[in-house]
Amino acid sequence: MREIDRRSKYDRRVFLKGAAVTAPAVAIATSTGLGITDAWADEAGTLTPATMKTLLKMARDIYPHDFLGDSYYISAVKPWDDKAAKDPAVKSLINDGVARLDQEANERHKMPYAQVAWENDRVALLQRIEGSAFFQKIRGDLIASLYNNKEVWPRFGYEGSSAEHGGYIKRGFADIDWLPKA
Amino acid sequence: MAKFDLNDSGVVVIVGSGAGGGTLGNELAQKGIKVVILEAGPRIENQDFINDEWDSFGQLAWSDMRTTSGSWRVHKDFPNIPAWIVKAVGGSTVHWAGASLRFDEHEFKIKSAYGNIPGANLLDWPITLAEMEPYYAKAENKMGVTRTNGIPGLPGNNNFKVLEAGAKKLGYKEVHTGRMAINSEPRDGRGSCQQIGFCFQGCKSGAKWSTLYTEIPKGEATGNLEVRPGSMVIKIEHDQSGKVTGVVYADETGAMQRQKARVVAVAGNSIESPRLLLNSASSMFPDGLANSSGQVGRNYLRHMTGSVYATFEKSVHMYRGTTMAGIIRDEAKNDPKRGFVGGYEMETLSLGLPFMAAFLNPGAWGRSFTSAMEGYPRMAGMWLVGEDLPQETNRITLDPKEKDKFGMPVASVHFDDHPNDVAMRDHAYKQGAAVYEAVGATVTYPTPPYPSTHNMGTNRMSEKPRDGVVNKFGQSHDIKNLFVSDGSQFTSGAACNPTLTIVSLAIRQADTIAGAMQRKEI
Numbered sequence: 001m002r003e004i005d006r007r008s009k010y011d012r013r014v015f016l017k018g019a020a021v022t023a024p025a026v027a028i029a030t031s032t033g034l035g036i037t038d039a040w041a042d043e044a045g046t047l048t049p050a051t052m053k054t055l056l057k058m059a060r061d062i063y064p065h066d067f068l069g070d071s072y073y074i075s076a077v078k079p080w081d082d083k084a085a086k087d088p089a090v091k092s093l094i095n096d097g098v099a100r101l102d103q104e105a106n107e108r109h110k111m112p113y114a115q116v117a118w119e120n121d122r123v124a125l126l127q128r129i130e131g132s133a134f135f136q137k138i139r140g141d142l143i144a145s146l147y148n149n150k151e152v153w154p155r156f157g158y159e160g161s162s163a164e165h166g167g168y169i170k171r172g173f174a175d176i177d178w179l180p181k182a
Numbered sequence: 183m184a185k186f187d188l189n190d191s192g193v194v195v196i197v198g199s200g201a202g203g204g205t206l207g208n209e210l211a212q213k214g215i216k217v218v219i220l221e222a223g224p225r226i227e228n229q230d231f232i233n234d235e236w237d238s239f240g241q242l243a244w245s246d247m248r249t250t251s252g253s254w255r256v257h258k259d260f261p262n263i264p265a266w267i268v269k270a271v272g273g274s275t276v277h278w279a280g281a282s283l284r285f286d287e288h289e290f291k292i293k294s295a296y297g298n299i300p301g302a303n304l305l306d307w308p309i310t311l312a313e314m315e316p317y318y319a320k321a322e323n324k325m326g327v328t329r330t331n332g333i334p335g336l337p338g339n340n341n342f343k344v345l346e347a348g349a350k351k352l353g354y355k356e357v358h359t360g361r362m363a364i365n366s367e368p369r370d371g372r373g374s375c376q377q378i379g380f381c382f383q384g385c386k387s388g389a390k391w392s393t394l395y396t397e398i399p400k401g402e403a404t405g406n407l408e409v410r411p412g413s414m415v416i417k418i419e420h421d422q423s424g425k426v427t428g429v430v431y432a433d434e435t436g437a438m439q440r441q442k443a444r445v446v447a448v449a450g451n452s453i454e455s456p457r458l459l460l461n462s463a464s465s466m467f468p469d470g471l472a473n474s475s476g477q478v479g480r481n482y483l484r485h486m487t488g489s490v491y492a493t494f495e496k497s498v499h500m501y502r503g504t505t506m507a508g509i510i511r512d513e514a515k516n517d518p519k520r521g522f523v524g525g526y527e528m529e530t531l532s533l534g535l536p537f538m539a540a541f542l543n544p545g546a547w548g549r550s551f552t553s554a555m556e557g558y559p560r561m562a563g564m565w566l567v568g569e570d571l572p573q574e575t576n577r578i579t580l581d582p583k584e585k586d587k588f589g590m591p592v593a594s595v596h597f598d599d600h601p602n603d604v605a606m607r608d609h610a611y612k613q614g615a616a617v618y619e620a621v622g623a624t625v626t627y628p629t630p631p632y633p634s635t636h637n638m639g640t641n642r643m644s645e646k647p648r649d650g651v652v653n654k655f656g657q658s659h660d661i662k663n664l665f666v667s668d669g670s671q672f673t674s675g676a677a678c679n680p681t682l683t684i685v686s687l688a689i690r691q692a693d694t695i696a697g698a699m700q701r702k703e704i
Contacts, residue, residue: 002499063551064548064552147538157499157558157559159502160233167375167387169376169377173503176344179343179344180347
């Protein structure tokens with residue numbers, strides 16, 4: 001069978017292009033061989049760096065894929081800063097939502113949500129706000145902003161557009177080789 | 183190409199250019215009858231289709247405001263997208279998967295076959311399979327349906343091979359790559375399937391039949407058919423005698439136009455068609471046109487649907503190749519011993535990663551969801567599609583508050599599953615999972631219905647005017663020059679995909695309209 005190369009060959013190109021991820025700090029971190037630092041969050045103009053980092057943690061806890069680095073989640077949540085800049089209602093939805101989440105965390109763990117160490121404990125906090133407009137907005141947006149990112153597709157073994165490659169007629173539409181003989 | 187005057191009262195106006203409207207338009211044009219098709223959406227040709235689920239949805243889907251109510255899960259998950267259908271020339275034949283099956287004999291007479299079922303509004307069709315057979319044959323030939331007319335079946339893709347192996351282990355007998363209106367070899371000036379996938383996003387190669395590049399250009403070539411894209415019909419008008427005289431529509435610029443007509447045929451799919459009849463209410467017809475029975479908008483059918491996805495130890499890559507070329511037909515029979523009347527088909531189905539995220543379990547999050555998503559390349563999938571029972575309370579009404587940009591009330595879609603639908607779905611989920619478990623699935627996912635792709639029944643055919651909206655030719659009981667030409671005329675939905683029957687009815691209706699025009703009856 002023709003398998004998909006799932007290595008993250010796209011990461012570097014994307015960062016350098018800066019198109020999908022509008023975070024030069026990430027690009028610098030990557031191109032200098034360093035890990036991703038918190039610098040990407042400092043670039044936010046409307047939301048605070050702490051809020052951006054909380055959104056990142058939320059995104060990872062809502063749709064946790066351990067084989068995906070933070071960069072994919074950062075590109076999914078980063079646009080909230082722009083949206084908040086353009087729409088005060090979005091800004092307060094996020095700020096109020098994060099404040100409530102941190103309040104839930106402080107009451108139970110004496111620390112903000114993003115610092116709670118175990119995923120299970122953070123998920124329990126998210127479940128407390130699951131019905132809120134804030135949570136639903138963040139979750140609903142992630143369905144597209146995370147899974148509709150073309151750079152993510154190969155990591156999940158999905159090949160995307162095929163017509164320009166002549167379809168799959170010569171590229172393994174019927175190459176399954178492990179089924180029991182019918 | 184023909185261009186008809188707005189004041190030409192000799193034309194047949196068809197509202198919609200999909201399986202019903204597009205076919206009817208070509209058939210009439212071939213007979214020398216002047217036709218104007220008013221299509222609400224734009225004209226988008228093959229090469230502009232997009233192999234990307236969300237981008238294509240934005241390009242093709244009918245996303246105008248609609249509202250919903252009822253206990254169906256679509257109301258909760260997608261409250262303003264009750265249906266996944268197309269707003270473009272070609273209508274939903276741009277998006278359809280190509281499955282082209284005939285009804286069984288009993289599916290034309292379910293009241294006789296199933297008896298009285300509480301909560302259901304069963305009725306026999308005023309036509310029989312025997313009457314439909316010659317038209318089914320014409321439709322299959324026109325559309326180039328595989329396994330008919332000597333056309334070979336499509337080759338099976340990986341997703342089909344998994345389905346087939348599981349089905350055989352389970353002892354199912356009727357398993358094959360389907361009767362598909364997708365060329366397995368070049369035919370009718372169109373090439374053969376390139377196994378692109380993305381059948382739902384518009385077939386870029388044109389191997390799949392769509393009125394967009396078959397019926398419509400053929401009709402246009404006669405000089406008798408004019409298609410006006412971007413033309414949203416607002417209202418059908420009538421004279422003092424009660425005959426329809428034309429339609430008012432918003433053209434591409436949004437300006438209101440009045441096209442006169444000798445005959446009006448409504449083919450806007452089963453949500454918009456009743457909406458248009460209801461929005462055309464007048465002092466003479468206060469409940470809407472063709473609605474003396476009160477049945478316009480009622481008996482909305484959407485099929486019992488659901489999907490089963492299954493994850494295996496090794497790769498499947500289900501998205502490669504023709505989306506729906508695979509079927510198990512053994513459960514399509516009516517066998518009430520299973521705990522429900524009617525039957526269902528199991529058909530291969532795949533979604534790309536973006537739509538899998540959106541539809542696998544809408545609203546779900548956390549590790550159980552992401553673990554399912556991580557199995558994506560090792561997944562196989564099938565769609566379950568079966569007969570749902572007509573209920574008077576499942577209906578399209580005019581929303582009391584929401585209006586479109588032309589000030590007309592939008593459609594509101596109410597749907598509750600009948601207990602028979604629920605029993606059938608439970609059975610289908612169990613059998614679907616068993617098919618995959620038979621060949622080593624490690625986990626199976628009973629996936630809830632998507633927004634409706636099969637919309638039917640809201641202007642149904644009946645022998646007696648009090649039971650329905652149109653007669654056996656799709657002609658309204660109340661107004662003899664007003665016809666319904668889409669799936670909304672279905673008296674019941676059968677187990678199988680509806681397009682072949684819509685096309686067959688349109689071919690038959692063209693004979694009726696041409697004959698009646700010749701005899702000056704209309």
